[in-house]
Amino acid sequence: MMELRDVDVRYAKPPVHAVRRLSMTINSGEIVAILGKSGCGKSSLLRAIAGLEPATGQILLNGRDISALPTHRRKVGMLFQDGQLFPHRNVERNISYGLEMIDMSAAERRERVAQMLEMVGMAGYGKRAISTLSGGQAQRVALARTLAVRPDIILLDEPLSALDRLLRLRLGEEIHHIVQKSGMTALYVTHDREEAIAVADQIAVMDGGELIGMGTYQEMRERTSVPIIRDLLS
Known part of the structure; x- marks a missing residue:
């Protein structure tokens, strides 16, 4: 299980408040998709969890506070957009x-x-x-x-965005199966609604560095009173 407690990420140049005191819990074995428009803080949040960006707040992984640990000691796996194969x-x-x-x-x-x-x-x-x-x-x-x-958790930062749409959806379903089969906990960043639905058990919507809502696809679809959730999931 991973717990984020008031995680905050700021950049000095240019001055950007990328993630704003975000709190979230991801249960063991669960795949959560973070859905949001470009610049909403999705990737900054993943990089903070991995230890690639300085952040304040607490990041707990299976009850262990990893906030101050260097990247190689966090037991966090990360898959980037281009895979970065050798x-x-x-x-x-x-x-x-x-x-x-x-x-x-x-x-x-x-x-x-x-x-x-x-x-x-x-x-x-x-x-x-x-x-x-x-x-x-x-x-x-x-x-x-x-x-x-x-790793204790795997972070996937738009890993399929370079592929065509049909392949993204098919491979998204395969990733869901593979990650579930491995028993891994995963946080999956995307800006594509259908990809989020194909991959995730729960969907978390971010906007302006904040967590706007989190739940199953059906639960989130019912929150029509929140404009950004309606725009992203309708």
Whole structure:
């Protein structure tokens, strides 16, 4: 479970109050999509959770306060828009990258990589060069690499936005299945309503750095009195 308590993110140059005392709880095994227009603070919130941006407030992960910890000690996995795969490594060596940083034998790494390839539907692709993969395949490999090290939570920052709409929706449903199968807790940023519906158990709407509302898609659709929720989900 992750708890955010009054998380606040400010930038000095130019002066921007990106996230405004935001509080939220994400239950273990749950996928929450953060939906909002560009510039609403979605990505800044994810970067603060990962330790990539300075923030005030508290970030608790499974009861552990990680607010002051450096990124590498937070047990947070992050998947970016472009996946950031290493072009000089093949598929299996990309997935094993994080495993090489921890105390794991070569045999254990091979077994874990094979498990991840199976989970993301890419068994048999281990020796393939990254340059031979489609955009959807590359994002599956990036997801496998993120999940391989067993983080406590995975943060996905518009991971499908570079793909065409039909592929985004299909892969969004696959990511939902993969993340649920792994038992992972996930926070998924998007500006696309249909993608949020396909991926998430709950949807959190942000506007102007603030959390406007959070609930299931059906619960949020009923909040027609809130203009930004109506605009994003109707």
